[in-house]
Amino acid sequence: MTESSCLGTTRTAYDAVAVEYSALFRTAHESKPLDRAMLSAFAELVRSTGSGPVADLGCGPGHVTAYLRSLGLTVSGLDLSPTMIALARAAYPDLRFDEGSMTALDLKDGALGGILSWYSVIHTPPELLPTVFAEFRRVLAPGGHLLLGFFAHDEPSHLAEPLPFDHKVTLAYRWSPGHLADLLRQAGLDVTARLLREPDEDERFLHSRLLARKPSRSPDV
Structure with a gap:
């Protein structure tokens, strides 16, 4: 499969800022109680199913991966940027x-009990998002959970087009939570919860989290 040019652009952009990014965001979740609540709920749901390990997809320097481990999950991280991965391995040598x-994804069908995608789809062009969500469904075990975090807008959910913006690293998109929920359903995942929070004083945009689940009985299992 030929790599999309956007993947190369994103990889290069994050390699260039990896050290600064790691220092800036390493403890960001500590000051976001609603974010920690959603991460904790996700961890509890995954533990309750016992359906396999968790992958933090788009893990960056690994700080949220390590936080999930502290919540009792068996977790590993994956990222497009080799510099980010090097920083994560150095900071958390006991995690993969x-x-x-x-x-x-280089994973077998049904290999995961959970997926965290924490702002990792924000740079994904709209035409590639169904491919990403299909991969999420493929690698989740029946009953497995997904937590998706992203920048949001409050335009009507039927609007298919995201709103691009000048992210400090590279081009990114804000999505209607309702539209992303529809895309997840089209990929075969059941959306079970959503959260929309206002931006903090140092933030520009709305933030959204969607919890979704792969049905326990799915047609291809």
């Missing part, structure tokens, strides 16, 4: 981190 793309 690999380079890779969400568009073609």
Whole structure:
């Protein structure tokens, strides 16, 4: 499969800022109680099913991966940027981190009990998002859970087009939570919860989290 040019652009952009990014965001979740609540709920749901390990897809320097481990999950991280992966391995040598793309995961069908995608789809062009969500469904075990975090807008959910914006690293998109929920359903995942929070003083945009689940009885299992 030929790599999309956007993947190369994103990889290069994050390699260039990896050290600064790691220092800036390493403890970001500590000051976001609603974010920690969603991560904790996700961890509890995964533990309750006992359906396999968790992958933090788009893990960056690994700080949220390590936080999930502190919540009792067996977790590993994957990121497009080799520099990010090197930083994660140095910071958390007892966790596994690999380079890779969400568009073609090197995982067996049904291998995961959970997926965290924490702002890792924000740079994904709209035409590639169904491919990414199909991969999420493929690698989740029946009953497995997904937590998706992203920048949001409050335009009507029927609007198919995301709103691009000048992210500090590279081009990114804001999505209607309702539209992303529809895309997840089209990929075969059941959306079970959603959260929309206002931006903090140092933030520009709305933030959204979607919890989804692969049905326990799916047609291809």
